[in-house]
Amino acid sequence: MVSLTASVTGKRQTQRPAGRTIGRPGLAWALPATIFFALFAVVPLVLVAVLSFTTWSGLGSPEYAGFDTWVRVFQDPVMIKSLWLSVLLTVLGVVVQTPLSILLGVWAAGPQRNRAVLSAVFFVPLLLSATAVSVLWRALLDPNFGVPSQARWLFGDGNLFGTQTAAIGVLVFVSTWQFTPFHALIYQGATRAIPQVLYQAAQIDGAGTVRQFFHITLPQLRNSIITSMILMIVGGLTTFDTVLILTQGGPGTDTTISAYYMYDKAFKGFDFGAGAAVALMLVVVATVISLIVVRVSGYDKMAGTKEGL
């Protein structure tokens, strides 16, 4: 192994201009990560792909079924509904969380001392597990003994888990409550990295706070916005625990998002073939959406935001 590393690095050094490879590790360094990735990501993914062309109840060995499993899955109206619901929840999550977390992040990036204390408190939801958060909100939103019973003017009869609109609202609210701090953290860091000279120059030119925000802060945060959005999209499409605890896909199938649908098929109905097909489709959808975001935003070109500095 030692010699391999040496030879690889040696070769590179002769092939490329010395300046570009200085401090660049050899390929062998990627080996442990590659092996782990292959073992725990690629292999299972291939197995899931194979499984999706079978029928398997967990009893005995899977039977090859060709595209039958896929046809069966796509003929289920709940499947199509679950995809729409996943997309809807994700879009709502991005739309609600992005402006909130930018504002909070930029605010928290300020220099005053009380902000540091406040923002520390503010990050608490991030420290809790999604399961704990869901259990907490389920109890808080109990129609007879929770907050809705004290605020009838706002919640009416408190049937928050009994109608689709309200249930989706609760899901969006809970994930916003939990994950906004995380995204705000990203924006806080990014805001602090913006060179002060930009603001100083703007001030000299007579730009106010609002103008500074829209013409300096926001453009400088472009890459962070994309990073945060990709995380939200992938996170949104794979949301599971909050749905499992808060709504169990109900009322009826009104919050049965794809990840929950997959769990339901595979682990509650013992239809592992169908579950695998849904899982594989989720992987494809999430990858495609992420790629689109990266392409459209020009993130892949790794363009800096500090041109002209």
Add this chain to the structure above:
Amino acid sequence: MKKRAWFPRAVAGGATLALGLTLTACGGDGASAGGDSGTIHVLVYGDSANKVEKAIVAEFNKTSKVKAVLDTVPGADYQQKLQTVINTKQAPDVFFNWGGGSIQPFVKAGLLLPLDDFIKKDPGLKDNFLSSVFNTAVVDGKSYGVPMRGTQPVLMFNNKKVLADAGVQPPQTWDELIDAVKKLKAKGVTPIALGGGDQWPTLMWFEYLYDRVAGPELFTKALGGDKSAWESEDSKKALGMLKELIDAGAFGTNFDSVKFTDGGSPQLLASGKAGFELMGSWEYSTQQDASPDFAKNDLGYTNFPTVTGGKGDAANVVGNTNNFYSVLKKTEHPEAVADFLKLMYSDDFVKQQLAIGNLPTTTNTTKFLDSADNPDYLKYQFDLVQKAPSFQLSWDQAYPPSGITPIHQAVQQFFNGQVDADGFIKAMQALPTS
């Protein structure tokens, strides 16, 4: 140089880790040892009732040459674990289940031993159990299970104080129930607490009403694959009556946001915000834990009301009949297994189950009821189950596992008005029956 020096160490470490993982995996396989002679493995749902099972296994091992080993799997993972091991070398000899649909796939796959030969040698294996319970584990005319814990019939619980305040008697008939609903509503109380968020409490209303209106035969027919049963007049009548009850505001408007499992609906009953709750017999111990004073003084219970002109016997009950031990066909020690199963109707077994609040379904149970903590409640339950001409297993357990979610969705959607009677009937007709 420094970097390269620890690179091999990292690789070595990674390799050791990988090797370790493989070794652990091998160790797991070897340790389960389904094949070694002289032991039978008993797989049970892991919870607080395990102390009785441990004691029974210890008692069995005192006299038996073939030793029993008790394996427990935490509740939430039990069915998945069972499904994955049952067709492998690691399969247990005897395992815990819910009878009905929960063992049907295994019977179909030819994995289970019919117990008819055991029963021929020792008729007590059948006769010492209440027949309405024993029959739950009969598939295609053959017995596949012996009852092994306590029975859980569904009862109509009430808050005596709330009922008295509204001048309502516990209803004997459906009309009296409707009348009680109106009176309770006039008092500003939610007439019936319902944990609709859990879905299965909603299902209990269908189970009882179908039984009372059509008799147990309708469901038996439907479960057997005759989908026309769901379109029958009786089926439509039962749905119509349910609709009437819902529309009368019997459950309030926010029942789908209430759960039983987080203590919501029991608290509604205990705090006097609701008059009734239809729930499994575990409601009693639930209330005892959460509201001991209420359980002691004001918790009332009756059987489900009768329906005038209905075909079902007023004494029929629904719920979880009991849990069962089933036997794998490939067990190497059938005699030892038969001996082990005999312990499930022993006096000692009954006493120990009663001590932890379970109500065994053996014929000798009555002897020991007086010495239990809450003899009245246990006796009431036992009589109910003993006299029941039919004990309908919960629909979601009678159907194969793939039917659970569609059933739960259909009952919830019918209750909240998303589907009408025809939609419900269609959903039930689409269920897998085998």
